[in-house]
Amino acid sequence: MTALGENGPVVIVGAGPAGALLSIYLARQGHDVTVYESRPDMRQIDISAGRSINLALATRGIVPLVDVGLIDKIDAITIPMKGRMIHPESTEGDGGPLTLQPYGRADHEVIHSIARTDLNSILMDAAEAATGTGSVRFEFEHRLRNVDFDRSELRFERADGSETTVGFGTVFGADGGGSDVREAMLALGGGTEDTEWLDHGYKEITIPPGPEGEFQLDPTALHIWPRGEFMLIALANPSGDFTATLFAPNDGPESFAALSDPSIVESFFAEQFHDLVTLVPDAVEQFQENPTGRLATMRATGWSAGVQAVVVGDAAHAIVPFHGQGMNLAMESVRSLDRHLRENPADVARAFEQFEVDRKPSADAIADMALDNYIEMRAGVVDPDYMIKRELALELGQRFPDKISPRYNMVMFSTMPYQEAQSRAARQAELLTDLVSGASSIADVDFDRAAELVEELAPLPALDPLARPGVLSTDAPPRLPLREV
Ligand SMILES: Cc1cc2nc3c(=O)[nH]c(=O)nc-3n(C[C@H](O)[C@H](O)[C@H](O)COP(=O)(O)OP(=O)(O)OC[C@H]3O[C@@H](n4cnc5c(N)ncnc54)[C@H](O)[C@@H]3O)c2cc1C
Structure with missing residues (x-):
């Protein structure tokens, strides 16, 4: 039996929401942790353009943020969304009457729009500031290239092409859906990986603020343009703009492949999202410039390799984004991993096994529900x-x-x-x-x-004590005045 840290340094690969949050938890347990991240430090360089700029934060993601004492900082940068604002099909005037479908009847049943960079920056700042416990150090622009389990060594490539090799006792793979740590563990044998690519992709465009810096749509709703086979959604950012995401088939008559030329994109927007045409004058240019992302569900088994490695977050369970749960799931899993480590202080391998037993059924269930929710959002809501x-x-x-x-x-x-x-x-x-x-x-x-x-139904289980309703503001006024539409 081996305790965490007993056999060598504690390393995390990946400083996304899972890796950054995990570093806080591990430091809180008293460990000194080094986090290696392939990208530059997002607190200094803008690296988010065109890739899932904002996210919906809900209870399962809020609870760990309460747990690590960061919820007040998060509250200052979130925008509550009280329901789905449905934009009907119309080519008239301002796009026809909008309808709000509330998420719940209770005031606290709202989700919260948060910028990925802001959340991640708060987590990394808090990790670096950890005092009186273990410590956290980030090494940016270090891409994991190889895991040598026999020699307990990790090889990283730096931005300038040079390489460095570091020893490890335990490596936590928080390196996302395409995890290199997971690949290295699979090569050892014993685990499985099943990646199911969706035949739909996504592209983001920005709906800018109006001339006075005002929101051009109601910021306290998640906007949906449901169009059957495809849909556009938009979430507000505190800066007055919205990030809109088009989800559509990759191929076929109404698809990214069919939107091949600027004039086709222009008429597509005019016909399908009529009310956006005047709000986003450069929609066609943005569409041409921004990348089209792919979406997949990744189910894996064998999340750990003895005391040496474990995967967490998207690296263990990547899901499609239609329930707004991937990050929430990842953060809930990180908290579960922390608990299993604390429950098995002398036996880290057992903690990792228990973690998978605990979380795998949950991850599989939300993977299915996220796929179902795509149909609900693009067609069901009308x-x-x-x-x-x-x-x-x-x-x-x-x-x-x-x-x-x-x-x-x-x-x-x-x-x-x-x-x-x-x-x-x-x-x-x-x-x-x-x-x-x-x-x-x-x-x-x-x-x-x-x-x-x-x-005849069994009673609903009690909420986690940290899931206090109203822990994030639910009636926060928009940061900027809302323009009448
Ligand atoms: C369009 C879209 C919308 C989404 N919306 C939501 C939402 O509303 N709500 C929600 O909860 N979730 C949402 N998600 C899902 C969410 O983005 C992920 O579940 C979440 O980011 C997972 O966090 P993570 O830390 O596990 O992985 P990631 O965020 O992918 O972080 C992994 C990190 O590891 C780094 N890395 C990768 N490989 C290496 C390597 N070899 N060496 C070093 N570093 C490496 C990466 O640079 C990255 O920083 C959305 C996803 C998409 C695509």
Whole structure:
């Protein structure tokens, strides 16, 4: 049995949300940690353009931030989003009436837009400032090139092409979906990796602030232009702009491949996202310049190699972004890894094994639900059957708060294991289908029968004590005045 640090230095590869947060937890346990990151320090150089600039932060990501004492700093830079603002298909005027589909009935049931760079910078600052515990040192522009498990050595390439080799006792692979640490572990044998590429990709464009620096859309909603096979979404940034992301098939009639020429892109935007045309005068230029990203679900087994290595975050479980959960899942997993290490202080290999047993079923469940949510977002949100069921689920959640919570809410606002959210949602879906049968609105639903059916359900589990409702501001005024639209 070996304790962490007993057999050599503690190293993290990757300073994304998982690696940076993990370094704080490990320092808190008293370890001296070095984090190697292939990119430059994002606090000094802008490296985020065109790649998932902002993210939706929800309860599972908030809890670890409360745990490490950073939530007040995070509160200052998040924008609450209270629901989905649906932009209908229209080629008239300002794009037709918008409708807000609230995420919940309770005030705290909101998600929070946060800039990836801001979150990561807060985490890295806090890691470097760790005092009275272990210490954290970041080495930027160091790309992992090789893991030699026999010699316990990691080889890194620096930005200038030179190489350095460092010894390690344990390496934590927090190096994202294409993890090199995971690849090296797979080469040892014993694990599996299954990457399922989605036949849809994404591209980001910026909706700039208006002439007075004002938000051009309501910043307190997640905007969706649902168009069946594809969709555009937009989340506000504190600087007054929005990051909009087009998710669409890679090939086919309405696809990235078909949007091959500026005039086609121009008419596509005019037809599909009419209200954006005047708000984003350079949409076509941005579309041409920004990269098209690929999306995949990566399921792996064999997350650890004895005491020497473990993967965490996207490196262990990468999912498609349609539930806004990849980072939330990654941060929840980091907290779980911290707990397993503390529960097995003398046996790090066992801690790693327990971590996988604990988290793998959760990761697989949210991977499935994230894929399902793409269909819900691009088509379901304007489907009458979906809309009545969603409204009924919210109503039942309010009438029977100990028994019912819509699937979206169990994923975003609870801390129950994802697989429990998935199985409860399947049972609730049967119940909703039964209750809305023949109803054209929820006024037609037989609520006595609903009460009988709900009675059979097990009570909802309690929230993690750190998941205090309202820990992030839910009614924060927009940082800038909202322009009337
Ligand atoms: C379009 C899009 C939208 C998303 N929206 C959301 C959202 O709203 N909410 C949400 O919760 N999640 C969202 N996600 C998912 C989220 O981005 C990821 O789940 C999250 O970033 C995972 O964090 P991580 O630290 O595990 O990995 P990463 O963020 O990928 O970080 C890995 C780090 O490792 C570094 N690295 C990689 N290889 C090496 C190497 N060989 N050597 C050294 N360093 C290396 C990388 O440079 C990077 O800094 C979205 C993803 C996409 C693509």
